[in-house]
Amino acid sequence: MADDLTQTEFPESNADRMAIIGGTGMTQLQNLDIVRREVVMTPYGEPSSPLAFGCIKAVPEREVVFLARHGYAHNIPPHMVNYRANLWALKSVGVKKIIAVNAVGGIRDDIGPGVLVIPDQILDYTTNRVNTFFEINLTHVTHIDFTEPYSQNLRQLILDCAVQEQLDIIDGATYAATEGPRLETAAEIRKLKQDGCHIVGMTGMPEAALARELELDYASIAISANWAAGLSDEIISMAAIEAVLKQGMTRVRQLLSRIIAS
Numbered sequence: 001m002a003d004d005l006t007q008t009e010f011p012e013s014n015a016d017r018m019a020i021i022g023g024t025g026m027t028q029l030q031n032l033d034i035v036r037r038e039v040v041m042t043p044y045g046e047p048s049s050p051l052a053f054g055c056i057k058a059v060p061e062r063e064v065v066f067l068a069r070h071g072y073a074h075n076i077p078p079h080m081v082n083y084r085a086n087l088w089a090l091k092s093v094g095v096k097k098i099i100a101v102n103a104v105g106g107i108r109d110d111i112g113p114g115v116l117v118i119p120d121q122i123l124d125y126t127t128n129r130v131n132t133f134f135e136i137n138l139t140h141v142t143h144i145d146f147t148e149p150y151s152q153n154l155r156q157l158i159l160d161c162a163v164q165e166q167l168d169i170i171d172g173a174t175y176a177a178t179e180g181p182r183l184e185t186a187a188e189i190r191k192l193k194q195d196g197c198h199i200v201g202m203t204g205m206p207e208a209a210l211a212r213e214l215e216l217d218y219a220s221i222a223i224s225a226n227w228a229a230g231l232s233d234e235i236i237s238m239a240a241i242e243a244v245l246k247q248g249m250t251r252v253r254q255l256l257s258r259i260i261a262s
């Protein structure tokens with residue numbers, strides 16, 4: 001069915017673009033020279049932001065696309081993001097690979113604030129999101145393979161680039177996707193830990209699954225913004241999260257520049 005979707009709804013495109021979906025702490029990509037912005041309408045409504053097309057100075061011929069998941073004003077909460085429109089818009093402009101940036105809370109002992117992680121698995125605890133393109137007007141019922149929710153090639157590319165940039169990064173973690181927008185209770189985090197989750201965030205799903213439905217390569221750079229609820233003595237404040245992300249995004253941008261240039 002993914003073939004049906006791609007063949008019937010998208011124009012043939014020879015473009016092989018990479019896209020970055022920026023999350024909390026990254027509403028724009030400072031090191032990207034923006035050439036143009038495009039407002040894309042989709043059958044699913046409007047994406048979170050216009051798509052920004054640009055390149056980095058080192059590789060002016062390679063255009064990448066940037067999308068701000070929460071809008072440029074950072075005013076769309078995780079449960080209100082139009083994930084389908086975002087993924088559809090990117091596919092419609094010839095994007096084939098997506099690197100998502102996700103702020104998370106750290107659950108595993110070695111994933112404290114500021115740590116970068118490339119997750120390899122997902123547990124989906126979201127409860128109230130449209131999570132598929134395969135709903136109506138189907139010629140047959142479809143179940144995508146999602147055994148490995150992230151593209152192994154793209155994960156490896158990110159990890160290789162991190163080594164080249166001498167950035168500490170954790171290879172592999174299970175991402176718990178929660179509904180939000182509230183943060184979790186301490187008991188919920190204890191349960192997620194028992195379930196085998198290592199990080200927790202609100203935006204990883206259904207984004208990863210929708211990308212797979214559209215046959216897009218997708219991987220995530222997760223940045224721990226805080227210890228998850230109950231794992232430290234401190235109350236989790238937005239101010240503290242923002243401070244950690246502000247500092248951590250410098251490394252994420254450095255990594256993205258290397259990935260784009262590679």
Ligand code: HPA
Pocket residue numbers: 103104105106178183184200201202225226227228229
């Ligand atoms: N929980 C869920 N999402 C998050 C967190 C958290 O602790 N930190 C950043 N995003």
